[in-house]
Amino acid sequence: MPLSIADxxxxxxxxxxxxxxxxxxxxxxxxxxxxxxxxxxxxxxxTVVEHPGAWLAKVVTNLCLNRLTSARARREQYVGTWLPEPVVTSDGALGPLESAEQRDAVSMALLVLLERLTPTERAVYVLREAFAYSHREIAEVLELSEANCRQLYRRAAGRVTAPESRFEPAPEQREVLVASFITAAREGDLAGLEKLLADEVTWWSDGGGKVTAARRPIMGRDKVTRFLVGGTERFAADMTFTVAEVNGAPALVAWVGDTLVGVLTFELRDGLIAHLRAVVNPEKLEFVGRRLTRP
Known part of the structure; x- marks a missing residue:
């Protein structure tokens, strides 16, 4: 019996x-x-669709290219730092993440870097890196020449894989660092936090103007440590913290009662925390909140 349209x-x-x-x-x-x-x-x-998967991928890609053009304009008006929406990945929402390369491909760090690319560069890079499309197949999806797609891919890869964007260690090391961070933050352990943070660590907050959040990045170990301890003293008493796999890596999840109020992701380098990205915009927490178990 043939499958229905929906199935x-x-x-x-x-x-x-x-x-x-x-x-x-x-x-x-x-x-x-x-x-x-x-x-x-x-x-x-x-009846004229020979390969449904390829046909649908082309449709989705072109729908996204149209959306990216308008999204760029909206992000220029965005209040404070714009960060990607977090996604729980332990349930396979973004496909199997069985290797470090697959986890890196959906990391918040890489998604932030992809913002450097034009919409077409981004499409070429994602189709090539995440879905292993050949340049010929990418050319068919985007209705460009194969040579043009090769050039776009080289340009995109060069911008995304710059030296400063190289990340990072084994999953068990991540888990230990995240657990140590939670303990030190809860206890207001300034010295403990400093040991976990790189000298040039940066904190990014995305509140979107909806909630209180730092609108500019906070840079440097001393400033980030003071910010964390101050924030913990002011807000942590009412919060419950859990850990979940978000965008392929352990993340700190903050709740007030049954309400999800923040997701904090970590980018590690040389065994230390190099970047902290906190998504606290309630609109960006709706999707991930539906897939997290409340404490």
Whole structure:
């Protein structure tokens, strides 16, 4: 018995969501793009669709390219730092993450770096790196020449894999660092925190103007340590903290009662915390909140 329109599409949905999220950096917008792709799929003449997966990937990619153009304009008006929406990855939402390379490919660090690229560069890079498309296949998706796609990929890879963007250690080392960070922050252990942070550590907060958050990055071990201890003293008494796998790595999750109020991710370098990225904008926590177990 042939699959229904909906059932056949559902078999492709996880891969399409993973593609859209990597292109957009927004889980909510990725869901919308995938739903738009379903509407097109339901109206398409599937007798002429030889490879449904490839057809749907092309549709989603082009929907995301259109969204990226308008997203750029919105992000220029964004209040404070813009960070990608966090996504729980322990449930396979972005596909299998069985290697360090696969985890890095969905890390907050890489998604931030992808913002350096033009929409077309980003599409070429994601299709090549995350989905192993050949340059010929990418050319067919984007309706460009193969030579142009090769050039776009080289340019994108050069901008994304700059020396300062190289990350980072084994999963067990991450877990130990995150656990040590939580303990030191809870106890207001200034010396303990300083031992975990790189000299040039940077704290980024994304409140989107919806909640109180640092609108500019806080840089340097001393300043970040004081900021963390001060914030813990002011707010942590009402919070419960849990750890979850977010974007391929352990992250600190903060709750007030049943309400998710923040997700903190860590970028490590040379065994120390080099970057801390806190997403506290309530709008960006809706998607991840639906997939986290409340404490």
């Amino acid at each position: 056949e599409f559902e078999g492709h949905r996880p891969r399409l969501f993973g593609l859209a999220y990597r292109l957009l950096g927004s889980a909510v917008e990725a869901e919308d793009a995938v739903q738009d792709a379903y509407l097109r799929w339901s109206r398409a003449d599937r």
